[in-house]
Amino acid sequence: MSLQIPMEDFVHYFLGNNLNIDKADFDKFGLKPKVKHYQKGQQLIIQGQPAPTFFFLVKGFVRYLSVSAEGKEFTQSFAYAPGISGSTRAMTKNVNSLFSIEALDDVICLEFDWPVFFEQMKSQPGFMAAYNRLLENMFIKKEEREYAFVQQSAEQRYLTFLDKNPLIRDKIPLKMIASHIGITPIALSRIRNRLK
Amino acid sequence: MSLQIPMEDFVHYFLGNNLNIDKADFDKFGLKPKVKHYQKGQQLIIQGQPAPTFFFLVKGFVRYLSVSAEGKEFTQSFAYAPGISGSTRAMTKNVNSLFSIEALDDVICLEFDWPVFFEQMKSQPGFMAAYNRLLENMFIKKEEREYAFVQQSAEQRYLTFLDKNPLIRDKIPLKMIASHIGITPIALSRIRNRLK
């Protein structure tokens, strides 16, 4: 592991607010992540291909995007450093990913092999519990999103997005925000015009 | 535990296709669930109230519904025997539930105290792993739903619902299907008329 500071960040993140895992537990792990660099526009994982890896983002931010059969883009979500990233479905079910993960920025990340990681996790109850908490949070976020799509207007979803994503709201193209909240860029433009 | 056959079902379910847990691990557990009966229309948990319990449905089926500030009903999902049920958010975060769970049928279920259950799970790695798998599946389902709301028409969502829910599709009122796929009963009626 050559990146001293990011590794500290990583440990700190896992130990910290989100996952609350014991530092000692983590150090017992013999993890050998690869340090990877991606340039803006490059893909960390590719829709339709296996993705048995998960990432810890050390620097930069990414989006999850899927392209439908009709060629329509949908930005499922965003992730940014310090934080984790990957396709839960592709990793855990060993199937092809339904989305790509694209760097929106120059990205530095640690790449973990999921099968190895998962195997080791089984012998580390603290880590397993942390993974649990992570999944719970991910699920709850999707639940909130489900609710938003059914009960809220596009305008409300836009305002909520701005509110909940202060770190990236001014750094990503509006068309990505539009496709994230499930509308076209034209509709978002109308909303923005109405709001000002 | 007085219900012999359901308990067998329960164990079998947890051991079985979904969670793949070892029967011996389960038996080590000293779980003392309450056996509960609910009549059609009664609520297992109530929106806005704490819900530190999870349920194993032995018989019958339920729906998760939330009512918005404007009084609009949304049927988040359905669950049926044999299977589990509860509010992940309310259980794990110890907050009030954002939805109610309502019996659509006469329901028999086992009620577990979440804090006790979770505490015991920590010492049973096999069970913790099973809970993980469950969360992964729950997350993936929500991901699919998110995708459906953004990329599919109401008609497609209706057809998908029928296809994926053979056990309940003919046993629940259409208005619940409508509110589950995010449209009004009127719109669903139009769709059904168009389809025949």
Next chain:
DNA sequence: TCAAATAATAAACCTAGGTTAATGTTGTTA
């Protein structure tokens, strides 16, 4: 620093689905 590409906005028009209100159609229960 000037093209060329990409992003954002705007206008005109269209459509899926919401809303309201009326009318059948089931299902309960007294």
Next chain:
DNA sequence: TAACAACATTAACCTAGGTTTATTATTTGA
């Protein structure tokens, strides 16, 4: 089995957001 309630359908109308096509910023990169 009558009467009431809940559910489902239909029609008429409305609106948010999609589509198409231009026009105007911004980036990007040579």
